[in-house]
Amino acid sequence: MDGLRKDYRRRHGGRIVAVDGVQLSVPEGGVFGFLGPNGSGKTTTIRCLLGLARPTSGVCRLLGAQAPALAPVVGRIGALVETPGLNPGITGRQSLAVLATAAGIGRARVDAVLERVGLADRGDELVKGYSLGMRQRLGLAVALLKDPELLILDEPANGLDPAGIREIRELVRQLGAEGRTVFLSSHLLGEVEHVCDQVAILARGKTVVSGPVAQVLAGTEPAGMIVKTADLPGAAGALVAAGLTARVDGDHVVVDVEAARAESVTRALVAAGHFPTELRPHETSLEDVFFALTESAPAATAAPEEEAK
Numbered sequence: 001m002d003g004l005r006k007d008y009r010r011r012h013g014g015r016i017v018a019v020d021g022v023q024l025s026v027p028e029g030g031v032f033g034f035l036g037p038n039g040s041g042k043t044t045t046i047r048c049l050l051g052l053a054r055p056t057s058g059v060c061r062l063l064g065a066q067a068p069a070l071a072p073v074v075g076r077i078g079a080l081v082e083t084p085g086l087n088p089g090i091t092g093r094q095s096l097a098v099l100a101t102a103a104g105i106g107r108a109r110v111d112a113v114l115e116r117v118g119l120a121d122r123g124d125e126l127v128k129g130y131s132l133g134m135r136q137r138l139g140l141a142v143a144l145l146k147d148p149e150l151l152i153l154d155e156p157a158n159g160l161d162p163a164g165i166r167e168i169r170e171l172v173r174q175l176g177a178e179g180r181t182v183f184l185s186s187h188l189l190g191e192v193e194h195v196c197d198q199v200a201i202l203a204r205g206k207t208v209v210s211g212p213v214a215q216v217l218a219g220t221e222p223a224g225m226i227v228k229t230a231d232l233p234g235a236a237g238a239l240v241a242a243g244l245t246a247r248v249d250g251d252h253v254v255v256d257v258e259a260a261r262a263e264s265v266t267r268a269l270v271a272a273g274h275f276p277t278e279l280r281p282h283e284t285s286l287e288d289v290f291f292a293l294t295e296s297a298p299a300a301t302a303a304p305e306e307e308a309k
Contacts, residue, residue: 001025004058006044018044020205021058026183026198031176033196033213034185037294041205042185043082046154050079063150075103078148080156084139088128092119092138095127096145105145113141118167132159140168151175154185169195189290203294216289224282225265227253229274238272239265254282 006019019041026032036042047053049060051068060067063076070077086095096110114123117137122130130138136159143151156172157165165188172195176182186192192199193213200210209216229235232248239246244265245256255265259281269276 001045001049001061002059004045004048004060005056006041006048006053007056017205019048019055022202022205022207024200024207024210026181028181029176029179030197031172031182031184031195033192033199034183034202035187035189035192035199035290036185036202037187040202040294042187042202043154045202046079046081046152046183046185050077050081050152052081075146076148077150077152078143078146079152079154080136080139080143081152081154084135084142086127086135086138086142089126091124091126092130092134092141093123095138096123096141099142100145103146109145109147113144116144116171117141118164133161133164136160137164137168140171148180150181150183152183152185155187156184157186157188157191165191201290201293208293209289225255225257225259225262226278226280226282227255227265227269227276228278229253229269229276231274234272235269235274235276238274239268241272242268244268252278 001022001024004019004022004024005017008016008018010016022041022045034042034045044053048055049062049067051070054068062070063073065071065073086092090098093110093114096113097107099105100107100110111120114120117140119134119137119141122134127135127138136156140153140156143153153172157168160168169191172182172184176195176197184192184196196213198210198212199216201208201216227235227239227246228251232251232253236246236248236253239253239255242264246253257265262279266276266279
């Protein structure tokens with residue numbers, strides 16, 4: 001994606017900027033996480049990528065083809081965008097069989113994808129009886145029918161219970177390990193952190209950070225130590241008196257000092273009669289990074305008064 005922007009006209013005048021100049025390059029192979037809060041522009045970006053929405057400006061390319069002219073590469077792409085719309089009056093297996101026949105795919109592939117998404121024993125039930133989670137699984141099976149090299153998944157764990165989320169997480173991990181490129185959009189921080197090799201965080205229509213997960217975490221990680229002891233206010237006061245910056249945060253004290261200087265923290269505490277029960281480096285999680293970046297991201301600017309493209 002190069003400078004992707006998508007505006008929508010408001011019903012009563014004015015414009016909404018859903019995506020505002022997104023720059024993004026996804027490496028081949030592995031799982032790429034596209035993370036952002038609800039309403040951040042993730043689904044709009046995906047719709048532009050797949051040619052389902054026309055960008056106001058900017059360029060989207062998939063496997064070398066520029067959207068929306070994706071005919072040369074469409075057979076190499078599988079996608080699940082929002083809740084899939086499937087015929088409720090036929091079974092899950094029949095739904096897949098119809099699509100497989102239209103695409104010239106053998107029936108054996110239908111059984112294989114039902115097995116892979118955990119619907120092998122429910123494939124002969126009517127779709128109208130499926131739960132939201134089962135519909136998501138069936139949508140993922142549709143995306144896998146063509147055995148795609150690029151898989152674009154928009155909130156694939158939507159509607160699943162914790163066990164289902166774990167199963168989808170493991171499946172996504174396996175798909176990436178097979179050499180496919182999986183573009184995974186989600187607002188579930190744990191899902192992205194445990195599955196993805198690289199991540200981009202979107203906020204208010206803008207990409208605020210992008211790169212390998214470890215690099216994103218390291219680039220925003222503050223220097224600090226976590227201290228636990230019986231008297232947290234007293235310990236924090238002793239550390240401040242020793243010339244360190246410290247504060248109580250929940251059930252521990254955060255000390256703004258590098259891990260290499262942990263000995264100075266212990267010395268100051270013991271000298272004041274405080275004995276730490278735990279002393280460890282402060283480790284930043286993707287959740288910490290996510291909230292720090294999305295809360296500070298500037299709002300998208302108003303779009304000019306013109307027809308949406």
